[in-house]
Amino acid sequence: MASSPVPHEPPIYRRIADRLRQAILAGEFRDGDRLPGENALMSEYGIARATARQALAVLINEGVAVPKRGSGVYVRHFRPIRRHGSRRLSREQWGTGKAIWDSDVTGRPFTVDDIVIAREAAAEDVGRVLGCGEVWVRRRRYSVDGRPVQLAASHFPADLVEGTPITVPDTGPGGVYARLGDLGHAPVHFTEEVRARMPSPDEAAKLRLPAGTPVIEVCRSAFAAGGTAVELNKMIIDAASYVLQYDFDA
Amino acid sequence: MASSPVPHEPPIYRRIADRLRQAILAGEFRDGDRLPGENALMSEYGIARATARQALAVLINEGVAVPKRGSGVYVRHFRPIRRHGSRRLSREQWGTGKAIWDSDVTGRPFTVDDIVIAREAAAEDVGRVLGCGEVWVRRRRYSVDGRPVQLAASHFPADLVEGTPITVPDTGPGGVYARLGDLGHAPVHFTEEVRARMPSPDEAAKLRLPAGTPVIEVCRSAFAAGGTAVELNKMIIDAASYVLQYDFDA
DNA sequence: CAGTGGTCTAGACCACATA
């Protein structure tokens, strides 16, 4: 008997999520607009509550929508900060200065909190890059407009920086790179390794990330003239708040 | 009366997810190991099926675990490909060559499929960067070991490349950049804009991404000597398969 | 106070994988 050779209809909750996503892309819902809630979907489609929730969960985990307790589910905003890798080659001199993504947060001041400076045993990966067993670590959190956007942890070989201003909160004019220069180890080269992943619960809490928001993990190594690694800066960045820009010549 | 000032216990499903995550980090479950399934969690904790599912969904949406239908939920693997931004400055000459993340896929050959070459009206953002209304687009998908890892779409100003090998599948020796050179528009400068986000359903399907996997979106603009943009390459990259590396001098 | 999302229970049927 010819059984229906249908190429597999998606489940109800997927179809609803797809419809809502389409409506958002088509502009029927704008940034910040309230989407139909669980009750609305239940009555509109004649489905159970859990199914309506599942449909909304799809959009939430895609980062397209954000739930607000007791209020509703809302279309999400994307307003990135632009972070330049090598400022020396930065884009202004190239092309018409046109970028793919707008970044209207650029220029607003960062605030810093949660500063912790400590001498620690180096984690396995950090020790391998810096070539040492003990490190001084400077941890802090950056915020823009009161919204946390980045966690950073700078690691230095303990023997190299012991007793210098790098081990205290105020590093003096020029910051840690100037102090490394004072030591005869000014960074002359950087390499950044970039990956993206979903945040750990700890990172999600510290950055106040809604579901569906990845983080970008940037590990920047700084090298002095001899080729020795003098700093390793691990950054955890709210992916919804940032665009990274790298410039280089052919 | 003194009501209990408890700092809010997390819900059951969160606590179970946290326990499992800890066990994974502690090495009790290794890459590829099977985690306790829904039935196991239901009987172990005396909870309903939906609650056990919710606990597993947390780990799946974090990208920590991957569900396999009819089989189980498994601990996920991270084995990235390393992609170099500017090969000229690449890391080998710096430091001890130690990187934060291993990348054992490096060197394995890419395969290419889904090649589509077409002349189109430029999307709003593409047209702004390239300064034109019509573009030739070269789309393709890259795979490693049969696993799709990247979608790429190179855009060229239509007037610039019309009638050249850039508009046909075989671009000849040296590829599109050599052909741009033939036209007197060899790229001398590149800008890459990098962001991360959750994939659209279409992207997730084309890259066969499990839930909890972000994509990295790289938009690379190539500029010729005069400063005109001659190419815009939009890449959608499986974040679980890639580490991007950028090298630059101070 | 009414409506919203957050959590949870106790069932059900299905498609699929493995043995």
Added chain:
DNA sequence: ATGTGGTCTAGACCACTGC
């Protein structure tokens, strides 16, 4: 054939938001 995850129903109580 058994067990697994995938989908769905029909309820319930809670905490929180906004009027």
